[in-house]
Amino acid sequence: MENIYLSETENSLAPTIEPTIKVEDDRTGMSPKALKRAFFDNLFFLQGTNRADASLYDYYVALAYTIRDRLLLRFLKTVDTYKTEQGKLVCYLSAEFLMGRHLGNNLVNLGIYDEVRQVIEELGLDxxxxxxxxxxxxxxxxxxxxxAACFLDSLASLEIPAIGYGIRYEFGIFHQMLKNGWQAEIPDNWLRFGNPWELPRPDETVEIKLGGFTELYHDDKGNTKVNWVPERIVLAIPHDTPVPGYKTNTVNPLRLWKAEASEAFNFDAFNSGQYDQAVAEKMDAETISKVLYPNDNTPAGRELRLAQQYFFVCASLQDLIRLHLKTNKSLDNFYERFSIQLNDTHPAVAIAELMRLLVDENGLTWEQAWSITQKTFAYTNHTLMPEALERWPASLFGKLLPRHLEIIYLINHHFLEDVRIWFPDQEELVSKLSIIEEVRGEKLIRMANLACVGSHSINGVAALHTELLKKDTLREFALLWPKKFFNKTNGVTPRRWILLSNPKLSQLISEKIGDNWLKDLSEMRQLEAYIDDPEFCTRWRNIKQENKQNLAAYILKTRNIEVDVNSIFDVQVKRIHEYKRQHLAVLHIIALYNRIKQNPNVEIVPKTFIFGGKAAPGYFMAKLIIKLVNSVAEIVNKDPDVAGRIKVVFLPNFNVSLGQRIYPAADLSEQVSTAGKEASGTGNMKFAMNGALTIGTLDGANIEIREEAGAENFFLFGLTAEEVYAKKAEGYNPMDYYTHNRELKGVIDRIKSGYFSYGDPDLFKPIVDSLLNNDQYMLLADFQSYIDCQEKVSQAYKDQEQWTRMSILNSTRMAKFSSDRTIREYCNEIWKVSPVKIQLED
Structure with a gap:
């Protein structure tokens, strides 16, 4: 057969002939010749096309399989080593794994990014x-x-035996578009063309029971047992994605479960003409893994969310028990083999499920099972917001998970018996600790309480967050078990968030201090020796400017808005929520706009305000904030009096890839949540690592970022958490601020007037009423402090040499916020797990 490969010098898209590559060339070699051969093999044999007809997507898939092939040897060796070594394995249960695109990240971690770029570009491809x-x-x-994605990267990079478990959602939460300034949600069908990175494992499918009832029976020894008779059974099919560490042989699995019906097709129904009914069971089952976070504003939506949570933890625990029993006769030492981390309360039903599997399915006593369960699980809390702490109606549990409701009642009974012994005559304490809460006659299951009772460790994700958990949100548990509480300040991986996102800055850093900083971010401190080097500072500033130019080009292409690359890029990208206070930045924009309208010649340091983030589909106020941002942008951007000094941009569909464009280009990072509301934040870390300065409150990880970067390199404003609590306790009245602050009144009145809503005063009335009558998140109390701080930002930006120094120091002092540091702390203090070296044969 004639060979179809291209010559190395050929740049046209027409197919040409290349001499046959010798058989002895390594099938998964890293040489340019081996990479080219694999690339064209996959283009031809997997995509079924050649160079003449291939699309860009064909090239992507061919390259993706080429790189996946080079991961598989390491992946299989890693999995095999974990089976034979029998060390402890970290199991990370999470409802979300926001991995970002795999191809670039895998090339970086394999250490072949530049080589593959060169190979592809030699072929005349972009x-x-x-x-x-x-x-x-x-x-x-x-x-x-x-x-969760950063943690998987760090676990593999630190050579920690680990597996991530989650759901293989067919559709993401939604693809965000803007229609007349409003958020519009369309399906995020990210799997419509398949996924070259995943490995289906249908031979390891497990069954998931749902609904039905329980019945008592006696075993052959006369012991009373419980049998769960389900209404239906759903299949969970695992799909493994290899997750490589940075320049290690470790490639850990991310195992995601897809739901399918146990009987996909009802032949009798089809033959009788009931065509919809013939596939109804298949459609019903597959709904479970259909979409991330279905809207839970309806009973059906709430039931589906609970089914999702149970589905993936049940499948994952069955998987772990299967793995354990392959090499162990007993489950008595299950906790010595696996340490399971609950990423928030979404997987907390795993505590009841492990009890069910141990007691009902494997014959352990309740006492044995409870001891194993508590030693196995650890719980990470991610919120201080009471409404975000999941509570499920007991009636829903009884309908969907009848056996688990019984188990939770029993766990609670034993737990409260102990509490009453430890704290007699303190029924108020008992009530607050109880897993079961009664509200207006309805029993609710507090999933955070279940997680606290069933875990040996409880951790917050920033120093302030953990203190507030102990002082407020989980106060009673901290009084009961103070030694259970840990702080594990979040971190992000420098591989994706500096090396991949900001390659020119990474090149400059490595040129000066070598590339070991990517494994040990504390080495970035060595760059401070160049803080007074004009040539280094100029290069640093030029790289930031080039990143801004790239983002400006993207904004022009996607939003048709031309922005000034010499202006301050003031950026706030994150989930849209009232407590994150995107509308505080909008009030500032309107204040600047009012100054210009009063005096068109007023001096304004040019600023480009960039927003991004999604509002939950059922969250009206968050959607209205998006509309306000875009309505203000429509007026401000076109007003000739403004003369381009202010530009406002909302970038739709914020995701990992868009973040990789934005973080390196930002001058100012907006971290303005109400003090005491944000658990940690991780965007604040990504901005600072890339040299953005922060304007922020003393909230979440901002406090620690300020400590590390230096107070003089951080723009601080606003009330502290203690001051927020005090003001609310004494009776906070936002109208006092409105009536006594002339500039604030002018801002609110312009919104009230309908100026930004074509004369309609009712459009933004809910925002205005919320601010003036309640202001739960204290925007008006922080307004003047924020405005004054923004003026300090403007003055600081005028001195570009000093700004560059501050930028460098923000970047070089972020070692604490590497996810490598966070994972080391989890390993040493909570999981008690050690690295395992993966050895490849010569």
Whole structure:
């Protein structure tokens, strides 16, 4: 057969002939010749096309399989080593894994990014365009899923035996578009063309029971047992994604479960003409893994969310028990083999499920099972917001998970018996600790309480967050078990968030201090020796400017808005929520606009305000904030009096890939949540690592970022958490601020007047009423402090040499916020797990 490969010098898209590559060339070698051969093999044999007819997506898939092939040897060796070594394995249970695109990240971690770029470009192809063909995996929404992805990267990079478990969502939360300034949600069908990175494992499918009832019976020894008779059974099919560490042989699995019906097709129904009914069971089952976070404003939506949570933890625990029993006769030492981390309360039903599996399915006593369960699980809390602490109606549990409701009642009974012994005559304490809460006659299951009772460790994700958990949100548990509480300040991986996102800055850093900083971010401190080097500072500033130019080009292309690359890029990208206070930045924009309208010649340091983020589909106020941003942008951007000094941009569909464009280009990072509301934040870390300065409150990880960067390199404003609590306790009245602050009144009145809503005063009335009558998140109390702080930002930006120094120091002092540091702390203090070296044969 004639060979179809291209010559190395051929740049046209027409197929040409290349001499046959010798058989002895390594099938998964890293040489340019081996990479080219594999690339064209996959283009021809997997995509079924050749160079003449191939699309950019064909090239992406061919390259993706080429790189996946080079991961598989390491992946299989890693899995095999974990089976034979029998060390402890970290199991990370998370409803979200916001992984971002795999191809670029895998090339970085394999250490062949530049080599592959060169190979592709020698073929006359656009490497960057090929990377752009990969959709962002729709497996997460925000910080929770992004943190989980960073943790998987660090676990593999630190050679820690680990496996991530989650759901293989067919559709992400949604693809965000803007229609007349409003958020519009369309399906995020990220899997419509398949996924070259995953490995289906149908032979390891497990069954998931749902609904039905329980019945008592006696075993052959006369012991009373419980049998769960389900209404239906759903299959969970695992799909493994290899997750490589940075320049290690470790490639850990991310195992995601897809739901399918146990009987996909009802032949009798089809033959009788009931065509819809013939496939109804299949459709019903597959709904479970259909979409991330279905809207839970309806009873059906709430039931589906609970079914999702149970589905993936049940499948994952069955998987772990299967693995354990392959090499162990007993489950007595299960906790010595696995340490399971609950990423928030979404997987907390795992505590009841492990009890069921141990007691009902494997014959352990309740006492044995409870001891194993508590030693196995650890719980990470991610919120201080009471409404975000999951509570499920007991009636829903009884309908969907009848056996688990019984188990939770029994766990609670034993737990409260102990509490009453430890704290007699303190029924108020008992009530607050109880897993079961009664509200207006309805029993609710507090999933955070279940997680606290069933875990040996409880941790917050920033120093302030952990203190507030102990002082307020989980106060009673901290009094009961103070030694259970740990702080594990979040971190992000420098591989994706500096090396991949900001390659020119990475090149400059490595040129000066070598590349070991990517494994040990504390080495970045060595760059401070160059803080007074004009040539280094100029290069640093020029790289930031080039990143801004790239983002400006993207804004022009996607939003048709021309922005000034010499202006301050003031950026706030994160989930849209009232407590994150995107509308505080809008009030500032209107204040600047009012100054210009009063005096068109007023001096204004040019600023480009960039927003991004999604509002939950059922969250009206968050959607209205998006509309306000875009309505203000429509007026401000076109007003000739403004003369381009202010530009406002909302970038739709914020995701990992867009974040990789934005973080390196930002001058100012907006971290303005109400003090005491944000658990940690991770966007604040990504901005600072890339040299952005922060304007922020003393909230979440901002406090620690300020401590590390230096107070003089951080723009601080606003009330502290203690002051917020005090003001609310004494009776906070936002109208006092409105009536006594002339500039604030002018801002609110302009919104009230309908100026930004074509004369309609009712459009933004809910925002105005919320601010003036309640202001739960204290925007008006922080307004003047924020405005004054923004003026300090403007003055500081005028001195570009000093600004560059501050930028460098923000970047070099972020070692604490590497996810490598966070994972080391989890390993040493909570999981008690050690690295395992993966050895490849010579």
């Amino acid at each position: 490497f960057d365009e090929i990377l752009e063909q990969e959709p962002d995996p729709g497996l997460g929404n925000g910080g929770l899923g992004r943190l």
